[in-house]
Amino acid sequence: MPVITCVEDLRVLAKRRVPRMFYDYADSGAWTESTYRANEADFKTILLRQRVAVNVEDRSTAVLMLGQPARMPVAIAPIGLAGMQHADGEIHAARAAEKFGIPFSLSTMSICSIEDIAENTSAPFWFQLYMMRDRAAMVRMIERCKAANCAALVLTLDLQVPGQRHKDLKNGLTVPPRPTVANLVNLATKLRWCAGMAATRRRSFGNLVGHVDAVSNMRSLSAWSSEQFDPRLSWNDVDWVRRQWGGKLILKGITDVEDAKLAVRHGADAVVVSNHGGRVLDGAPSSIRALPAIAEAVGSTTEVWMDGGIRTGQDVLKAWALGARGTMIGRAMIYGLGAMGEAGVSKALQMLHKELDVTMAVCGHTRITDVDRAILVPGTY
Numbered sequence: 001m002p003v004i005t006c007v008e009d010l011r012v013l014a015k016r017r018v019p020r021m022f023y024d025y026a027d028s029g030a031w032t033e034s035t036y037r038a039n040e041a042d043f044k045t046i047l048l049r050q051r052v053a054v055n056v057e058d059r060s061t062a063v064l065m066l067g068q069p070a071r072m073p074v075a076i077a078p079i080g081l082a083g084m085q086h087a088d089g090e091i092h093a094a095r096a097a098e099k100f101g102i103p104f105s106l107s108t109m110s111i112c113s114i115e116d117i118a119e120n121t122s123a124p125f126w127f128q129l130y131m132m133r134d135r136a137a138m139v140r141m142i143e144r145c146k147a148a149n150c151a152a153l154v155l156t157l158d159l160q161v162p163g164q165r166h167k168d169l170k171n172g173l174t175v176p177p178r179p180t181v182a183n184l185v186n187l188a189t190k191l192r193w194c195a196g197m198a199a200t201r202r203r204s205f206g207n208l209v210g211h212v213d214a215v216s217n218m219r220s221l222s223a224w225s226s227e228q229f230d231p232r233l234s235w236n237d238v239d240w241v242r243r244q245w246g247g248k249l250i251l252k253g254i255t256d257v258e259d260a261k262l263a264v265r266h267g268a269d270a271v272v273v274s275n276h277g278g279r280v281l282d283g284a285p286s287s288i289r290a291l292p293a294i295a296e297a298v299g300s301t302t303e304v305w306m307d308g309g310i311r312t313g314q315d316v317l318k319a320w321a322l323g324a325r326g327t328m329i330g331r332a333m334i335y336g337l338g339a340m341g342e343a344g345v346s347k348a349l350q351m352l353h354k355e356l357d358v359t360m361a362v363c364g365h366t367r368i369t370d371v372d373r374a375i376l377v378p379g380t381y
């Protein structure tokens with residue numbers, strides 16, 4: 001077993017252990033992947049100011065995200081098919097999040113169901129909803145969230161029309177994988193993954209199969225998403241979801257200041273500055289570049305969070321400094337999950353926390369809540 005010291009190590013191990021079509025599904029972006037790459041690269045151009053001779057004993061990275069305690073300003077982002085990175089993946093990730101003390105969100109497109117997470121964890125979790133053409137199915141899903149005591153609903157607004165990832169088309173991504181020669185040859189090299197899948201009954205879309213009619217004969221993920229996600233999604237629909245749900249509402253997928261203002265006007269309790277991890281609009285700005293203007297425009301009235309490109313605790317600190325009162329992690333979690341299941345997600349969280357804590361200290365702070373832009377080198381953000 002290699003020594004794991006950073007999220008990149010988890011990515012390398014996940015690539016070895018996860019079947020190619022599911023690894024590629026995670027480690028890819030839309031079209032040329034320029035936004036996907038910019039999400040990570042733009043963090044690196046922002047520089048930190050080291051301060052010395054400051055007492056930095058007794059530090060805390062603890063915050064509240066929508067009133068929910070979080071040991072650091074990080075939540076697990078909703079990830080479709082996480083249960084294909086590792087058997088029972090969403091349960092593993094939710095358990096790791098609960099043990100570490102950060103919020104977990106479950107995707108509409110997850111393998112484990114809302115009920116699976118409720119049964120296997122005790123911390124309140126968030127559920128992410130896509131606007132589907134079948135409104136009756138959405139109402140049933142919202143009722144299931146209420147029954148499972150979900151603490152908030154995350155409505156994702158940036159996938160009315162799915163982005164194209166070349167690798168998914170070339171790999172013929174399906175759930176479960178089709179028994180083609182190429183897939184069988186690849187699976188033969190992933191015996192640990194196969195054994196996990198053989199031992200679980202959770203091998204399809206847990207929130208959809210048996211609940212949404214069109215899912216029983218799903219041909220491919222991209223075909224199904226194109227058919228089912230509603231391209232007519234409007235702010236009236238956001239109001240409709242808010243009324244149906246009646247609880248805390250997080251609007252995810254905002255990159256434009258005008259949209260952020262509209263989101264607030266339509267009752268968002270939090271907005272997530274996000275380009276879906278570079279998976280939809282190639283050529284959109286990185287999330288960290290989009291964040292400051294949105295935080296300035298609506299941050300005084302609404303919690304502004306961000307996701308996209310976070311691979312280290314330093315990225316979390318930079319996002320906080322630029323106005324994010326929380327972040328979400330996608331791939332940093334997925335790589336841990338694919339590499340080692342729950343232990344891998346826990347490892348990812350511990351490493352992010354350590355990087356965040358040490359960086360905060362070296363920059364002369366003991367409380368993340370006291371950190372602002374002054375921690376950054378002017379002209380680099």
Ligand SMILES: Cc1cc2nc3c(=O)[nH]c(=O)nc-3n(C[C@H](O)[C@H](O)[C@H](O)COP(=O)(O)O)c2cc1C
Nearest residue numbers: 026077078079080107156276277307308309330331
């Ligand atoms: C494999 C994968 C699946 C995803 N599935 C969903 C999803 O079902 N719902 C959603 O709102 N966002 C989804 N996202 C976007 C993430 O929630 C998040 O915005 C993104 O991963 C953040 O970027 P990062 O991966 O660089 O941390 C997905 C991202 C990835 C990488």
